[in-house]
Amino acid sequence: MLTTTTIAEVRRLVAAWRARGERVVFVPTMGNLHAGHVSLLGAAKQHGERFVASIFVNPMQFGPNEDFNHYPRTPQRDTDMLAAAGCDLMFMPDVAEIYPHGAELAARIEVPGISAVLCGEFRPGHFQGVATVVAKLFNIVAPDVAIFGLKDFQQLAVIQRMTDDLCLPVRIVGAPTVREADGLAMSSRNQYLSADERQMAPAIYRELKRASERIQAGSRDFGRIEADGAQVLDELGFRVDYFAVRDQLTLYAPGHDTRALAILTAARLSRARLIDNITFEL
Numbered sequence: 001m002l003t004t005t006t007i008a009e010v011r012r013l014v015a016a017w018r019a020r021g022e023r024v025v026f027v028p029t030m031g032n033l034h035a036g037h038v039s040l041l042g043a044a045k046q047h048g049e050r051f052v053a054s055i056f057v058n059p060m061q062f063g064p065n066e067d068f069n070h071y072p073r074t075p076q077r078d079t080d081m082l083a084a085a086g087c088d089l090m091f092m093p094d095v096a097e098i099y100p101h102g103a104e105l106a107a108r109i110e111v112p113g114i115s116a117v118l119c120g121e122f123r124p125g126h127f128q129g130v131a132t133v134v135a136k137l138f139n140i141v142a143p144d145v146a147i148f149g150l151k152d153f154q155q156l157a158v159i160q161r162m163t164d165d166l167c168l169p170v171r172i173v174g175a176p177t178v179r180e181a182d183g184l185a186m187s188s189r190n191q192y193l194s195a196d197e198r199q200m201a202p203a204i205y206r207e208l209k210r211a212s213e214r215i216q217a218g219s220r221d222f223g224r225i226e227a228d229g230a231q232v233l234d235e236l237g238f239r240v241d242y243f244a245v246r247d248q249l250t251l252y253a254p255g256h257d258t259r260a261l262a263i264l265t266a267a268r269l270s271r272a273r274l275i276d277n278i279t280f281e282l
């Protein structure tokens with residue numbers, strides 16, 4: 001696996017592959033890789049011949065009181081994992097390479113509506129930071145296909161909308177959430193959990209499944225289902241940001257004719273803010 005910290009080198013290598021007719025698949029990450037990320041590389045294999053992964057903890061997507069400084073950084077382990085997963089090129093830029101004029105004053109991409117709901121309400125500016133860095137990475141790597149985890153369902157929706165609206169020539173592919181044996185979605189933030197909290201955390205997916213089963217069994221009282229899900233998690237000791245039944249495409253409340261549903265939740269256990277979702281068709 002090749003590694004580089006510079007935009008110029010990424011462009012040079014990708015241009016050479018493209019000149020040979022090879023399709024380039026891109027997996028953007030913030031590092032601290034786990035089996036979920038490795039599965040994104042696995043999914044990438046179905047879409048091209050060359051695989052690029054980025055490792056960049058993007059300051060623009062963290063709020064002032066969030067965990068940017070403490071976000072786990074494990075570059076050597078990440079390098080080994082990407083090499084073992086068959087990645088061709090790892091791009092690990094520093095902040096100045098991505099934001100040469102500083103992140104504060106950098107041009108930004110806003111995707112209205114879909115960025116403002118759910119996590120957008122609780123993390124103002126977060127999706128602007130995500131959309132901006134992903135657009136920059138797309139401009140740097142110029143991939144044919146980019147792979148994102150379905151665990152971050154709203155992030156995927158924002159990126160899809162940005163890609164459509166800006167006519168970016170990249171196909172966005174969502175890859176299934178990878179779970180621990182007890183159902184907890186894999187996430188770098190799981191390591192913030194104490195042993196007791198780790199025991200509790202699978203309740204998130206259990207409640208999502210319970211809610212989806214109620215809807216699939218015929219219940220349409222989404223308000224009740226949302227309140228029950230939030231209450232169960234709250235009583236277990238989570239601080240629930242939201243537990244919401246939404247239209248998969250718009251992330252707004254489902255209409256009478258909505259068929260594709262998503263139930264999404266974000267809930268905190270002390271330092272860890274965990275998100276998860278379940279999707280299904282009626």
Ligand code: PAF
Binds near residue numbers: 029030130133134152
């Ligand atoms: O999901 C992530 O790891 C990040 O939000 C992403 C897409 C790499 C942008 O920084």
